[in-house]
Amino acid sequence: MISVTEWQKIGVGTTGFGIFFILFGVFLYFDSVLLAFGNRHKLKGTGFFLGGVVIVLLRWPLLGMFLETYGFFNLFRGFFPVAFGFLGNAFNIPFLSALFQGLQGTSSMV
Known part of the structure; x- marks a missing residue:
């Protein structure tokens, strides 16, 4: 054993x-119920994003990527202020501020 x-x-x-x-x-x-409940107010963004994927698969990549980008910004429009607010306050976090200061000094091209 x-x-x-x-x-x-x-x-x-x-x-x-x-x-x-x-x-x-x-x-x-x-x-499906949870997916429908979570995306009910974001149908426009979801439609444009998935439509862009379909257009890319139909060999229209430039138009498809523009549609995907528009859909992406519609889907995550509420998240962008939170992300930018965090990046603005990232210098106040002790570990990240030390990391940023260390990276600032190593930017020479020589």
Whole structure:
């Protein structure tokens, strides 16, 4: 028989929980009711983005990419102020401010 230590039992248990929750999340992601509920107010952006993908597949890449870009900006229009606000405040975070200061000094081309 193979002896299993307590740490191995804990590892198997946490791995099992992780796999269960990943699969549960994937199942919920593909639930049509949740998808429709989450995208109900973003149908215009979703339509333009998916329409752009179809146009690219129909060999009109430039037009398709413009449609995808327009759809992307419509889908994530509410997220952009949050992202730019975080980038504006990133210099106040201790670890990131030290990283930015370190990167500032290494920008010489010589």
